[in-house]
Amino acid sequence: MNFFTLSSIVFLTIFSSFSHATAKPKNMQDLSSFGENPGQLSANYLAATSANKPLVVLLHGCIQNGVSLAQQSGLYSQAKKQNFTLLIPQQNKNNNAKLCFNWFSSQDIEHNKGELLSLKNMILTTSELTKASKVYIVGLSAGGAMTSNLMVQYPELFEAGAIIAGIPYPCADNLIKAISCMRSGPSSSSSELASQVIKHKSNKPHWPRLSIWVGENDKVVHPNNAKILAQQWAKLSSLSEFKKHTLKNEVTRQVWRNSQDEKQVELVSIGAIGHGYPINPTLNSDEQAADFVIPTSISATTEILKFWHLDN
Numbered sequence: 001m002n003f004f005t006l007s008s009i010v011f012l013t014i015f016s017s018f019s020h021a022t023a024k025p026k027n028m029q030d031l032s033s034f035g036e037n038p039g040q041l042s043a044n045y046l047a048a049t050s051a052n053k054p055l056v057v058l059l060h061g062c063i064q065n066g067v068s069l070a071q072q073s074g075l076y077s078q079a080k081k082q083n084f085t086l087l088i089p090q091q092n093k094n095n096n097a098k099l100c101f102n103w104f105s106s107q108d109i110e111h112n113k114g115e116l117l118s119l120k121n122m123i124l125t126t127s128e129l130t131k132a133s134k135v136y137i138v139g140l141s142a143g144g145a146m147t148s149n150l151m152v153q154y155p156e157l158f159e160a161g162a163i164i165a166g167i168p169y170p171c172a173d174n175l176i177k178a179i180s181c182m183r184s185g186p187s188s189s190s191s192e193l194a195s196q197v198i199k200h201k202s203n204k205p206h207w208p209r210l211s212i213w214v215g216e217n218d219k220v221v222h223p224n225n226a227k228i229l230a231q232q233w234a235k236l237s238s239l240s241e242f243k244k245h246t247l248k249n250e251v252t253r254q255v256w257r258n259s260q261d262e263k264q265v266e267l268v269s270i271g272a273i274g275h276g277y278p279i280n281p282t283l284n285s286d287e288q289a290a291d292f293v294i295p296t297s298i299s300a301t302t303e304i305l306k307f308w309h310l311d312n
Contacts, residue, residue: 024067025076031087034125039108039115040095043122046079046086047130054084054159054310055132057123059143061165061292062100066090069140072293073277074301077286082310085130089122103145103167104178111153115146120154134159136308140277141165141221141292148229151208152197160209162304165221165275168229170196185224190231197236207237211266211307213300215273216250223269230254230267237264249297266307270296 024044031043044067048054058075060066066088070076079086091099101108101115108114123135135158139147144166151161152169170193171186172178186193198204210233214226234242239256242265246252250271258264270278276292280299289295305311 025071028067028088031122031126034118035121037118037121038113039102039118041089041091041115041118041122043087043089043126045088045126045130046076048079048083048085048132050083051131052133053130054308055087055123055127055130055135056084056310057087057089057119057135057137059089059101059119059137059139059146060091060099061141061143062096062098064099064140064143064292068290069277069293071286072288072290073279074284074287074299075138077284078301078305082305082312084310085126085132087122087126089119100142101146103142103149103169104172104175104181106173109146109149109153109169109173116149116153119146119150120157123157136160136162136310138162138304139164139166141275145169145171151210155205155207158208160211160308162211162213162300162307163226163229164213164277164300165215165218165226166212166229167221167225168193168232171225181225182221185222186228190228190235193228193232194235197232207233207264209264209307211268211304213268213278213304214270215275215278215294216269216271217274220275226267226269230256230265233265239264247298251296251298263307268298268300268303270298272296 028044028046058070060069091101137147144163147163148169167181171181212226212230214223234256242254242256244254252269254267256265273294273296276294278296278300279287281287283299
């Protein structure tokens with residue numbers, strides 16, 4: 001067995017979630033046609049009941065069914081309650097045996113190539129179908145890493161995003177580098193990562209607001225990834241100051257604001273959990289514990305929707 005094969009096994013093992021698929025709700029539709037699909041992805045969506053409502057995109061982690069994650073995280077029930085459209089892309093085993101989005105593959109993370117182009121086309125098509133007002137995106141684990149890629153490559157698409165247990169872009173463009181990022185965090189500083197992003201932009205984009213979540217006991221994706229991601233995003237948006245305060249039960253929130261005192265970046269660290277999507281079933285009975293969907297004192301879905309101002 002060569003090193004690449006061994007590394008593949010290690011990677012796919014440690015970056016895997018084991019959520020079991022549940023039945024797709026009857027009100028969810030297949031996004032059967034959305035233009036060019038070089039990444040060979042599929043998707044379902046729950047349409048808002050009226051036009052000009054927000055569109056929220058959810059990217060699942062490895063060995064996960066996106067619809068199941070939407071239900072377990074409470075995002076599906078919130079989409080119905082708050083009346084926004086929910087788009088759920090799905091990886092397939094022909095692309096990745098463990099259903100990971102290929103966030104580390106150079107052919108899938110370049111502008112208008114591979115899985116990245118498929119995801120972009122899904123978002124544009126669903127926005128047109130539902131006449132969405134604004135687009136938001138949240139990703140967990142490998143889906144969080146792919147969310148980083150999408151927000152860097154297409155910042156103009158998104159009003160705001162959220163990354164849970166993810167990895168900043170550009171951290172890896174091959175499997176061996178990906179394993180290193182996951183185990184130790186980026187080898188580059190936040191300033192270097194920001195510079196690598198900016199040098200590929202012909203003009204200065206408006207960077208979307210970003211909420212970042214991390215479990216301090218994460219043994220799958222090193223917590224340094226979240227901290228450097230927050231610093232990188234603050235530098236991209238030219239934010240120099242942040243306020244840090246502790247909530248309850250080992251939850252700490254750091255906030256970076258712009259010159260108008262508006263929240264632009266936040267980093268929520270939870271000391272009591274490892275790798276996964278934080279939920280609070282006590283607060284929201286629709287949130288359901290599963291592998292890598294972790295009960296704790298705070299609901300990521302509730303707090304992210306507040307950060308996005310979608311909690312009307």
